[in-house]
């Protein structure tokens with residue numbers, strides 16, 4: 493491949509990888525963006541202005557060496573680009589697909605700020621590591637030496653897996669426990685295939701298994717095995733259990749049949765994609781086919797639900813959100829994708845109650861944005877007399893998640909939590925109040941992002957290595 497000069501942003505326009513037509517992609521769960529052709533990846537990487545102070549890197553939670561791997565890609569030195577990329581990121585091809593780049597690296601790209609359109613950092617990151625997989629450069633972990641110490645990790649989501657990878661590379665014996673039958677956490681059962689195809693996650697799990705990480709699946713810590721027993725089996729423990737207590741709806745009729753929780757709905761759909769038997773899908777309970785679907789919420793989960801419903805063949809799909817488009821937490825790029833696929837966004841609207849059992853309609857209150865509150869965010873206010881009934885056969889609640897009460901569930905009152913119920917862990921080391929116990933990801937941050945869970949997992953692994961290297965008397969303090 494020819495060597496590309498950098499700083500091409502003045503003459504080369506920003507170009508994302510080809511996006512499949514909305515009509516075609518609305519019928520399957522495959523990803524919507526194609527891979528860059530080699531020449532296109534090099535051309536787009538060459539748009540980077542190689543800033544002295546790269547804001548993209550500063551705003552990437554992993555501080556990826558973005559300008560350097562862009563330059564290596566532009567020069568066709570892909571194996572070196574891959575090595576540099578995976579040095580700071582355990583799962584670059586996953587982040588390249590699902591990070592909200594507009595809020596992180598790409599949103600802070602200097603050429604974006606100067607009006608030329610950002611370098612397509614996420615798509616190049618994905619391209620580099622997908623190429624590495626195709627070329628056989630991604631290999632199972634082979635530690636230089638085996639060490640006797642063992643670490644138990646509770647939760648096989650991105651936080652737990654990133655820590656498992658790093659600890660195993662250091663030769664530690666790693667066991668990952670998860671209550672699901674497959675590893676991956678929300679990468680496997682939350683995020684739909686049209687954002688992240690499942691084989692991309694499963695090949696990482698297989699790589700870890702081949703590298704000696706032991707997975708104990710279908711194992712709910714707190715019922716199948718006690719937290720205490722896990723502490724007794726291992727020299728250190730990492731809690732990476734995520735947040736799963738769904739916020740609920742109140743109001744008349746909220747308990748009617750046909751009103752379902754977002755994660756139940758998405759998990760069923762993801763299981764169908766794996767080819768599993770899913771009775772709740774076959775019975776229609778968690779299947780939008782032929783239905784008028786209303787999704788309530790404004791975050792990533794709500795966006796994933798509406799786009800899943802379209803693919804299941806819903807008659808109509810509407811998303812109710814109590815604020816407006818500008819104040820929605822979900823990614824604007826995803827809003828655009830959803831609109832292209834036929835989702836209708838009903839802004840400034842909130843459910844007041846539900847009619848029928850099974851549900852027949854959502855009673856909708858219209859809202860306006862009032863004056864800003866103490867945080868500066870405008871508060872939604874009800875517009876009196878503007879209520880109406882929105883017909884619905886399936887209502888999906890996507891109002892966010894809170895942590896489960898782990899100290900009670902696990903009978904470990906000394907495990908300190910914050911007033912929000914998240915586990916208290918020291919900034920940087922991720923150490924909890926219990927000696928030798930660390931915590932990372934959503935269970936510490938509250939519902940967050942994959943890239944932050946990966947960062948936490950990597951940092952906690954380093955702290956655990958330091959802890960294990962201490963004399964036993966110091967470690968027990």
Ligand SMILES: Cc1cc2nc3c(=O)[nH]c(=O)nc-3n(C[C@H](O)[C@H](O)[C@H](O)COP(=O)(O)OP(=O)(O)OC[C@H]3O[C@@H](n4cnc5c(N)ncnc54)[C@H](O)[C@@H]3O)c2cc1C
Nearest residue numbers: 647649650651670671677678713733734933934940941942
């Ligand atoms: C629908 C949806 C879409 C999202 N989309 C995006 C996106 O596009 N981009 C992005 O960056 N982030 C997204 N997120 C957020 C992201 O998925 C999370 O921030 C991330 O997965 C958190 O990682 P984690 O390792 O902390 O926990 P999780 O991924 O939640 O993994 C925790 C694991 O712990 C297991 N577990 C829990 N309790 C126990 C127990 N007692 N015993 C055994 N195992 C247990 C669970 O089964 C699970 O496998 C999305 C979230 C949702 C719900």
Ligand code: SF4
Nearest residue numbers: 552587591596597614
């Ligand atoms: S990990 Fe996420 S934020 Fe960092 S460079 Fe990749 S896509 Fe951007």
